[in-house]
Amino acid sequence: MNTRMQQKVVLRVVSKFLIPFILLFALYVQWHGDFGPGGGFQAGVIFAAGFILYALIYGVERTRQVIPAWVTRSLLSVGVLLYSGVGVATLLMGGEFLNYSVLAHVPTHGQHLGVLLVEAGVGITVFSAMTTIFIAFAGQDS
């Protein structure tokens, strides 16, 4: 499948052009989640879609060179750790679990920071989970 895909010049050029914009849009959805529709789940899936498109066009082996297995595997836990780390940090700073208000001197600033970090954790984990699932299935026969 991959060798046939690699011969399609139009697909290769167009996707090479599109992938940076897909990743940029994912980052926009991620960081704009405070003020508009968006958030970690959506951003993670869109970010993973960029890598999945790359894997579809260039093959799983080359994708694994771009993002090796140990990277996705550790990012999976980094996201969960970031999420729960924010919760533990709020506990240590004198609030309830995931009570963002205590993170900064001004409660609203703390809430902004907390949501940003938690959504970043969600985004990282969703991204690495989606890529891992796709590559695990697509890399079956190689």
Place this chain on the structure above:
Amino acid sequence: MTVTSDFPGLLIYWVVIVLMMIGFYIVISQNNMVKKIVGLNVFQVSVFLLYITMGKVKGGTAPILADGFEVYSNPLPHVLILTAIVVGVATTSLGLALVVRIMDSYGTIEDDEIQALEDDT
């Protein structure tokens, strides 16, 4: 404001029921396991639709505080379905992984062929 007098009316319930029955029919009628999983996903999407449309408030905007907007859609069903979508992805990938394992050990993913292989042994 009565809901039934407006154009969409109860249309969404018909859409949900038709989609749900299509998915259910695919699950019980197809022998191919990948098609069964597709059917399960169609079934699942019908439930998502039911919940998401329930959260819509007439004239409401996205539930983000802003000047000039006073009516917001109900975000609770949306968040619930966000979680359900994630669970759906997880169950789909688990089902596909099981299909891959079945393909490895039986050489087929057709339900009746596997049944025939089982009966032979």
